[in-house]
Structure formats: C-alpha cells, structure tokens
Amino acid sequence: MSHTPAPSAPSAASAADPRRETVVVFALSLAAMVVSMMQTLPVPILGLIRADLGVSTADVSWVTTATLLSAAVFTPLLGRFGDQHGKKPTLVAVLGVMVAGSVVAALATSLPLLILGRVLQGAATAIFPLALSVLREEVRPQKLPGAMSLVSGTLAFGSGLALVATGLLTSGSGADYRNAFWMATGFAALALLAVALLVPATRHKTGGRTDLLGAFTLGLTLLLLLLPISQGNEWGWTSGRTLGAFAGAAVMAAVWVRTELKVREPLVDMKMFVHRPVLMANLAGVLVGFGMFANFLGVSYLVQMPQALTGYGFDASILRASVQFLLPGAIVSLLASPIGGMLVRHRGPRTALALAAGLGALGFAWLGLDHGHTVSVIGAGIVVGAAVSFGYAAMPAVIMASVPHHQSGIANGINSISRSTGSAIGSAVVTTILASQTLDHLPAGVPPLPAESGFTLTFWIGAAAFALVAAIAGLGLRPRPATRTTPANVPAAAPEKVTAV
Template sequence: MSRTIAPSPGRHRREIAVVLVLSLAAMVVSMMQTLVVPILGLIGTSLGSSAAEVSWVTTATLLSAAVFTPLLGRLGDQHGKKPTLIAVLVVMIAGSVLAATTDSLLWLIVGRVLQGAATAIFPLALSVLREEVSAHRLPGAMSLVSGTLAFGSGFALVTTGLLTRGENADYHPVFWMAAGLALVTLVAVVLLVPASRTKTGGRTDILGALTLGLFLVLLLLPISQGHEWGWTSARTLGSFAGAVVMAGVWAFTENRVREPLVDMKMFLHRPVLFSNLAGLFVGFGMFAQFLGISYLAQIPQDIAGYGFGASVLRASVEYLLPSTIASLVVSQFGGLLIRRIGPRLTLALSAVIGTTGFAWLAAAHSSTPSVIGAAMAVGTAISLGYAAMPALIVAGVPPHQTGVANGINSISRSVGSSIGSALITTLLASRTIENLPAGVPPLPAESQFTLSFTIAGAAFAFVLAIALLGLKRQRQAPRAEHRPAAEPAPEPAAATAAA
C-alpha cells in the first residue's frame, strides 16, 4: 500500500527561507514603482526642472521595465533563475547609487532606467517558487510573495514621506534607502536561494525582444506623457498608431521564430490571456487608489470645502498605510483561499471586494474613517488579485514558460498602472473649482474624485466578469512539476495526491 512521504524539517525550513527572501525581493521591486511619486515636486525644485521634465523620472522606469521584464524572465528560464536574479539586483543597486549621488536630471533618469530592470525580479521569483516549494505549499508561497507587491508600493510612499519631511528636505536619502534594501536582498539571495536545477537552454530571441520592447515603449510613452503632450497631439496619436503596427510586427516575428521569446499559443492560452486582462484592471485600480486617496487627503478643506488638508507624510501614514498593512495581512490567507476555492473564485472575490471598496469611496469620502475603511477594502482586493493571477498562470503554462508568462503579466499590471495614473491625473485636472482665492493653485472639483473612484470600481467589475465568464473552472491547484532534488521521489499514489 502506497504512503505519502512527509517532507523533512530541514527542507521545510529551506522553503520558508526561500519564500521570505523572495517576498523581500518582491517588496523591493514594487517600491521602485512608487518610490518617487511623492517627491517629484521636490526633485523638480532641487534640480530646477519643469514638471514635464521631471515626469521622465517615472516614465523611464516604466519603459525600462516594459523592455527588460519579459526578456529577463525568459533568460531566467533558459540559463538559471538565481544568476539572473543576482545580475538584476546588481543593476538595481548601481541605478540606486547613481540616483543617490547625482544632481543631474539626466543621470537621475539613467539611474531610474537601471532601477526599472528590477521589475523582472517578480516573475523570476515565481519561477524559483515553482521549482523549490512543495505542491501543497505553492499557492500559499505565491500568495505571500505576490501580496508583498501591494505592501511594497504603499510602504514606499510612507518611507519616502518620512525621509523627506522637514523644511530642508532632500531626495537623495530615498535612493540610498533603495540601494540599502537592494543590497540586503542581494546578500539574502546569494546565501539562501538555491541554484536552479532546471534550465531550458536554447537561443535568446533578440528580434522578438526588440519588437516587443518597441511595441511596449510606443504604447506606454503616450500613456505616461499624454497629459503633457496633449491627448490629440501628433506625438500622442502617432505613438499609439506605431504601437498598433509594432504589435503586428511582434506577433508576425514570434510566429516565425523557432524558439520565440513569447510563445503566441501560450500568450493566447485562455488562463494566460484573461489573467493578463485582469492584471491590467487590477493595476489600474491600485494606482487609482494611491493617487486618488493621496490627492484627496491633501486637498485643503477650508478652501475647497472638502478634503482633509493633510501633508504628504500624513496622507501616506494615516490614509494609505492602513491599506498597505491590510494587503500584507491578507496575503497570508491568499494561499489558503486558493487551495479551498481555487484561483478563479479567489480572483472573483477580489473583484467583489474591490468594486465595493471603490463604491464606498465614491459615495462616502468626506470622513477620515470612511476613506481609511474603503482603502483597506481596496488593499485587500489588490492583494487577493495579485495572489490569484500567478496561480492561474502557473496552472496554465509548462514550467519552462513560467518566467516569461509571469513577466508578461507584470507588464500588464504596469500598463494598467500607467493608464490609471494618466487617467486620474487627467480627470482631476479637467475640472477645477472656480473663484479660488488669489495665489491658490487650481484644485479639482469634488465631483472628479467621485468620477475617478467610480471608474476604478468599474475596472474591478470587469475583473469579476473576467473571473466568472472568461476563465474556465479549474479542478486542480497550480502544479509544481519540479520538486527539490533533496526530497526522495514519491511513490505514484503520493505523487497523484500531491498534484
């Protein structure tokens, strides 16, 4: 009679160490995306640059992530996750140190380009988890690592506010903090993450990487700069048209390469395609929450008749930190939900909570407890959504495509975040309060916040439709085809039970 071989205590401890290290790495990744949001004005003042010029500090990171994430995810699958992780962290440290030591906008942007490569850490981390963590622990491990993405984004806003408070604020310590965290993560990866035992090898699809990168640059550039360029300007419309053309060129290229960067059959596979669509809307909702609540909290109530007159630091700590903590706490239970009800229904639950949270914000954003409560609901939804999407992808793709598939999903979330940032900024600037006192800068009408939160709620409603109608019911949890070599090979019955 067959029996299930229990994992050894030593292996269990190794798995815990790997999950904690990769959770730290994922947190550092997400911090890079929101780190500079509260200090763009400070950077512009310090460097004597305009708002349009300083906006490239965020755009550069976004474009770098779009170009390098799928390529590095594929390189990790081909040549080993650990060396690729180490290389990306070294590049990120170099970019952080450059940003921390320069007083030139050009070199600061170069540093942010190097930091953008860190986005590839997340899909690489998921690939490591699939290889190193037992099947029954894999959903929980992926949930925890994914949940730290939402936590890191909010944590970056809080720490940036703390480091730049006071009259003599300086942006350089923010990047020193980023360099320090990246260095700690690098040491932890070197010491605690095992070397990859499975490498697919093969050629790197450089042409596919170039065409995909150009498509994403042409798509994201007008989204991030459209507010400055004008949404109907020749540059904006021309970039969008170029993106459409390059999408066709990329698809044509990948269908004719023996070893494509992105297998188009995998890309169009139902779980992958709809998980990427869900990532687009969840990324949109995350930035709609961060920007909408941050701006709302800083609106001076005595002048506008609404808002809370908070400083950047208070807005981050009082209004956004509870949501960040909620997302981290919920990530502990995401794996349990995925095992109990499956990633599809977990994504649906995320959508219901997110829609409810934004409806709450749209209807009742005049009191601090109401805003904080609604923000915590949205943070919960984002954490569950981030946990469900990798589980859906891992269940739907073979092991050698885990890195690139999750890399594309990371890009879909980045695109959604960019659209959210651009749309919220445009909406808040499109209708302002009339008859403000002299010397007061334009302030958005309260109705624009209501509209912004309503649109974000609709985005989560689309996620619900994707989960219930787009994704097929799955009978099994995500697979873990690659087991650590240290564990004895299970008997057939035990293997079946673990699957």
C-alpha cells in the first residue's frame, strides 16, 4: 500500500530569506551537537569520578547508564509533545532542563546527585527529533536534505568532541572531573540562547491528548531492555536480574503494542512504526549506533594499552588518545555532513546509506587487519567517522519521506532511540569481549588487561554490523516497482531513491 506524506511548505519568510534558514540550521546544529556531547562526556573520567566519590566500578557505571535510560523514556514522549503543542517551546524547555542537569552534575558531591544531573541531561536527547521537525517547517524542500544532514552530522562530531574536550580538561595531576560538567553547562546555556533567539515559533500544532499510558508502557519497555544491556557485564549475562529484565521487556513490549492499538490517539502509530522504510531506518540506526561506539571505545582502549606489558598498544594517555586518535575522525564526520546532504539530495538516502555501509565495513576491516600502526588506527577512524556521518544523514531523510508531517517528531524520536540502543549494545559488547579475553601472564599486582584478540574480534564485529547496513540499503530499502512513488520530502532524487511503500 502506498504511503506518501503531503509536502510541508516552509514559511514564506524562510523561503524568501536564505539567511534565516542558515541561522535556524546553525542554532539547531549547535543544540544537537551539545546533546550528543552529553552522552560520551563522562566516558574518559569515570575513573576520576570513582576515586573522588569513593564508589565502586559497578556503581560509577550508572553515570553513563542514567543518561541512556533517561533518553529512552523522554525522547518519544517529548517528540510527540512537541508535535502536538509546539516545537520551539518544547525545545527551549528541554534545553533549560539540560542546563539545570549540567549544573547539578557539576556541583554534585555524591553519586546520587550526580546521577540525578545525568538523568536531566539525558532528557535533552529529545532535541534531535524536534530539531528535524523544525527544519521540515523552516527550510525549503530543495535545501532540506542538506540541512538535515548537517544537523545529523553534528551528532557524531559532538560525541567525539566531548571525548577530546574532557581529555583536555582532565589531563595532568590533580585533575578535577567537575570541570567537564562546567564545560557542559556553558555549552548547554549557549545552545539554549541560540534556540530561544534564532529559532522561530512553531506554526504547526496537531493538538490532542498526550498518550500517557502509551508513553509509560514504552518507557518501561525501553528501561527493561536497556538496563540489562548496559549493566549485563556487571550483573552477569546469565544472572537472574539480567534474564528477568529481558523477559520483562518482552512482556512490556506486548503490553505497549496492545495499548497503542486500542488508544484513540496513540503515542506511536503502529502502522507507521512497522512501515517498511521506517522499520529499516530504525534497524540501520541500531547498527550505525553500534558501530560508532565500537569505534570510540575500541580505539580508545586499544591505544591506551601499555605496550611493554601487553605487546601491543601505544601507551597513550587519555589526552593523547582523544586528540591524536579520536579527534581526526570526529572532524571528518562533521566535514562529511554537507557531502552526505548533497548525496541524499541528488542520489537519494538509499545511496547515502549504502556508501555509509561500505565505508564503515572498510574502516573496521582495516582496524581488524592492522591496528599496530598509528597511521592505520587514525586512517581507519577517519573512514568510520565519514561512514557514521553518511548514515546519520540518510536515516532522517528516509523517515521524513515516509511519514506525514504530524508524525515526524515521534518517528525521528524512535529513530533516535534506535541509535542510542545501538550505542548501548556497542558499549556492552566491547566491554564484555575485552573483559572475557584477558592476558594470562602478567606481573603480580597488575590488574587484568585485555588480549589483543579481543580488539581484533571487536573490530571485525563492527565490520559485520556495517555489512548488515549494506543489506538494509540494498534489500530492505529497495523500491517495490508495483507501488513506486515519489516521496515529497526528499526532492530531486535519482531513480534509485527510497520510496514510501
């Protein structure tokens, strides 16, 4: 059955004044970048936090887990709320919450307070789907793919930038991890001002009730799914808590689907949710998110390995690992964003996703074959960074071409969750592999260190993930000739462009 949304015309002001479009894209790109920074910000400083607050490794892992779980609960709810009651007010409110959460995290003197700050920061993940919905209103159709690609590209750039900036702020003796959260506060305040002053008020509002029951059941489903993924390595993958949480997630997923089928105004339209292009974009989101985190964590851990003890690695400090090995890929991911937009516009999102898959598989295969030379690690990271950027450019274009205007916020919210879920899985897989494959012969008193085979396996799994993305682009998004149509929201595409079917 054909499903082609009606085109959404941007405002007369934006159509007449390209500078206004540029300003809006800048403000939303800054906001998206800051949100993505919040996800990876504490990764390099977990050891400092653990030592300063006197908590265990298992307990400090909640500093990252809390943000992931918060994002899973609030992103779909706030995405739908913005569609119904106004995107700009919702954006401003969410950014205000992120500023407050950053201040709480910077001032926290105990782990519970720090976790509270991280929960508030995680709620701001809803900015991304809201930003894409605003772009759909404010940007001319011929410029929309490039604008969406630039905003999407800042996600990969922001994640890498946070690692680098945190490394810079916490290098040297006597480093204070709170400096990283004060930096986050400054960026969050800047994003809040940019959106409040530069983004126009929302014109399209659907109104209606907020499906609180659907939001609750979906949030609980995601909590029960992501909690064991992120904590499984600490709990044990076959422990009662882990298996029980996965079973609970399956039960709650069934309850959520039943709820959404019965509610008059559901949070998520099930027909939209299982619509083939949307479903394929979400599966691609899981895989690309997995690849991004597998690259960040795998490379970061690899280059910090002490070569004298392990026989591999680069003896890199946190600062060197961030600046020399991770920053180049983050910069390339940002530079690749407009190229991804041009590719989406002229060749369609299917081509962009296929190129992302090829580059990602190539980059990880390069790491799997040669991770003993600096040029290989940096070069492969650059290739993977471009792949992630192209993937992030393609997925929103598929979504926007496949759903009606009033569902764009929630549809992109679900896609955002799919990427976060993939990142959580990537983190869990990398951690589990490196913890399970350790060196046998180490001097007394030296903590367990991963064997090189663990990194090799991690990189080949990353290559396999992008190979699956290639299958999605080649088969899952292949147009069906009998119902081929031209999507309204991705103009000027080549014949192979994704169609809504």
